[in-house]
Amino acid sequence: MESLTWQEKLPQATIDFSRHRRVIGQLADGRELAVQLQTLLCNEPKNHGSASMARDVVEKILKTFSDSIYMLSAADSSDVSGSDDGGSVESGASKKRSYSSGLKNGRGCYKRRNRTQTWIEVSTTFEDNHAWRKYGQKEILNAKFPRCYYRCTHKHDQGCKAMKQVQQLEHHQQMYQITYIGEHTCLGTSHLSPQLIVEANHAELSDISKPQNSDGHFLATSTLEQGYSNSKVEEGWSHISDKTLATSKLEMEPVVDYDCGFDSLLDMDFLGSFMELDNGDFVFKDMNNAL
DNA sequence: ACGATTTGACCATA
DNA sequence: TATGGTCAAATCGT
Numbered sequence: 001m002e003s004l005t006w007q008e009k010l011p012q013a014t015i016d017f018s019r020h021r022r023v024i025g026q027l028a029d030g031r032e033l034a035v036q037l038q039t040l041l042c043n044e045p046k047n048h049g050s051a052s053m054a055r056d057v058v059e060k061i062l063k064t065f066s067d068s069i070y071m072l073s074a075a076d077s078s079d080v081s082g083s084d085d086g087g088s089v090e091s092g093a094s095k096k097r098s099y100s101s102g103l104k105n106g107r108g109c110y111k112r113r114n115r116t117q118t119w120i121e122v123s124t125t126f127e128d129n130h131a132w133r134k135y136g137q138k139e140i141l142n143a144k145f146p147r148c149y150y151r152c153t154h155k156h157d158q159g160c161k162a163m164k165q166v167q168q169l170e171h172h173q174q175m176y177q178i179t180y181i182g183e184h185t186c187l188g189t190s191h192l193s194p195q196l197i198v199e200a201n202h203a204e205l206s207d208i209s210k211p212q213n214s215d216g217h218f219l220a221t222s223t224l225e226q227g228y229s230n231s232k233v234e235e236g237w238s239h240i241s242d243k244t245l246a247t248s249k250l251e252m253e254p255v256v257d258y259d260c261g262f263d264s265l266l267d268m269d270f271l272g273s274f275m276e277l278d279n280g281d282f283v284f285k286d287m288n289n290a291l
Numbered sequence: 292a293c294g295a296t297t298t299g300a301c302c303a304t305a
Numbered sequence: 306t307a308t309g310g311t312c313a314a315a316t317c318g319t
Binding site: 292293294295296297298299300301302303304305 | 306307308309310311312313314315316317318319
């Protein structure tokens, strides 16, 4: 009874490569046309209201084309370039330590927690108004950047079980995919600031909706479990510094388009593609379960 | 001195 | 067996 990894499933999910490539070609043509339209619009007066709106629309179209091409290309390429190089974060000090050989000491004795209280945020910042302590970092297969593991600073003094995992997205390096595990039970407020939030039961997504709120932030909902109220993410967006992350804080652009969020989903365990419905919603077709 | 971070080892799971 | 999640000693920073 062999369980297949997603890499092993990939060829099944992308059986018709030639059709894929034709679609990619079509998308490339569409992008080219959008570029031409953008060029035309650039000749319009800057302060012309409708022209500026049109430019925005064209930019979004371009991004949509680019990301669609990327998504298809990613699925098309069987060359899953391995976990790369070592672009890992190296802290200044070289550290060679000699572990005494009988290292048991209760090390690694733990239970994997259930993931019922899990949700995913995609944001330009991995800060929130909670104090986190980093407890691990790991190179992830097929991911350029390592995944960092944080737990609440108040784990011991207040017994707070909240944790989060932060992973920088390979194709949108200003974006971070943040997986929150468990609610904070420590004192303090919780205001998230996502561009996209996926509420999930750590299971496959089957339905992702376009942004509903006025801020242009994006919200995706798992149809498998509705463990959290959507209002959670719409309460407010205050940021304060996260002490544990301050030292590695990056300069980041504040504005991100929703397609970044979609891109991020590729960096997760999902394999599939997005389809836009007539009503404007996006549906994620899970290729893992296809065929 | 003490808390935070780094990083290799260990364990669970698919 | 490969991969991801967690632990904890060593190291760093204040």
